Amino acid sequence: MEVWQAVAEALETVGRAALVTVVEVRGSSPREAGARLVVWPDGRFRGTIGGGALEWRAIAEASRDLGSGRRSVRLSRIALGPELGQCCGGQVGLITEVLDASDLPAAKALAERAKAGPFTTVARFRRSAEALERDAVDTLAGPVGARLDDDGLLTEVFGERRRSVFLFGAGHVGRALVMALAPLPVSVAWFDPRPDAFPAHVPANAGVSLLGDPADTLAAAPEGSFVVVMTHSHSLDLAIVDAALAADAARFPYVGVIGSATKRARFERRLTEAGRAATRVADLVCPIGGTALKSKLPAVIAAATACELLVRDEQCIAALSPVAGGRPVDLRAPLSAQA
Incomplete structure (x- = not known):
């Protein structure tokens, strides 16, 4: 799922959508920071933050927020074990944004930007704000991720990286x-x-x-x-x-x-x-493909090699990604000025 294309589609069709983003992970969790859901007012959704009780709660709360009839941004921290009975045992932070037709130009600009490859945005999260104002920064070969710092700086990577x-x-x-x-x-x-x-x-x-x-x-x-x-x-x-x-x-x-x-x-x-x-x-x-598997069946060798390539890919990404603590971001012109 290209998230901003999905958001733009919802806004063009029904005028409202909720974007749910995993921005914090402590301990074990179903998905990594940067996993996202786009929720429609009728309960339809695209993407996943891991399924199970966490995802259903996120969809229910996003649907409730959509029912308020106004733009909003909200941070919730959920202890998976005590609150949801999930055995992961970790804690997940979710930012839920309710967007409306006024956000369509920015969503389209972000969707268009994503066609050129991965890019990073930064925004300042404030509990009193009704929306996040994302600014674009330099193109990076990072993962689709997200990080919310203690001071409220939200750094995200969007776009398909292959x-x-x-x-x-x-x-x-x-x-x-x-x-x-x-x-x-x-x-x-x-x-x-x-x-x-x-x-x-x-x-x-x-x-x-x-x-x-x-x-x-x-x-x-x-x-x-x-x-x-x-x-x-x-x-x-x-x-x-x-x-x-x-x-x-x-x-x-x-x-x-x-x-x-x-x-x-x-x-x-x-x-x-x-x-x-x-x-x-x-x-x-x-x-x-390593030596752990002894089978010489082509499909087995292929599966092991695919896993090996994914591991090496993540290692390469971690060395570059600002979301993972790599090089600092370089703020450029805000997307609102480009739309």
Whole structure:
């Protein structure tokens, strides 16, 4: 769900909507800070803050707020165990905003901004205010998150962020991995030198191309792309890995190749002989997907690899995100001036 598009749709259709955002998490909780719900006056909703008793309470309270007929913003802190009987045991802070037609221009501006990729907003939460005034800040590669500081500063990240995955090889495991990645927040560039190797239909987040020179192909990859190698040829695998490891870790923070410990040892030796930096050679992930699962079924390898990519993605995000305590935000022109 793109949250501001959902808000704009509700405001255009019925003139009112409630936006519920998880802004604080202490201990265990069903969802992370930044999870959101958009609630319509008739009780319909989009998004999720984790389901269960917490979500149903949030929807009920948002519906009640919508019934007041006025704009509002409210912070509630909920102890999941004592108040809702949930065994998570943590505490969640929710901000519930009731928006009306006067908020439509700002919602449209935020929705349009989200089309260009992730961006951060800051706002000052005040209990007496009837609305949050969000200001846009610099574009960041952070997660869709939120953080409410003790002084009332609310920092949020909006927009869809998709990790670029350059996948080499359209064999059984490659096909299974593309399917495993289909519902995930990634964009797959899929390569194979064999024109008949690709299936007739691929998921919407994947694009296929014939593989030419590996170095030329990787030169077009966006900064921060993950490289996954599983072609029909060990020599081609090595050429692709060599081209990827020639770049620094910021450009390709994950380089993985399917294979055994023996294949890894052989590749390490050849890469070292080719003059690749020892630190980059050590970065090579092989075998991909870890060693905990012993099955060699393509779908199992694909599932394990997808999990591995998600873990690495979160690690990369945490290093960049201001919401997670990374670099400071740089305030720019308010969106109200852009609308």
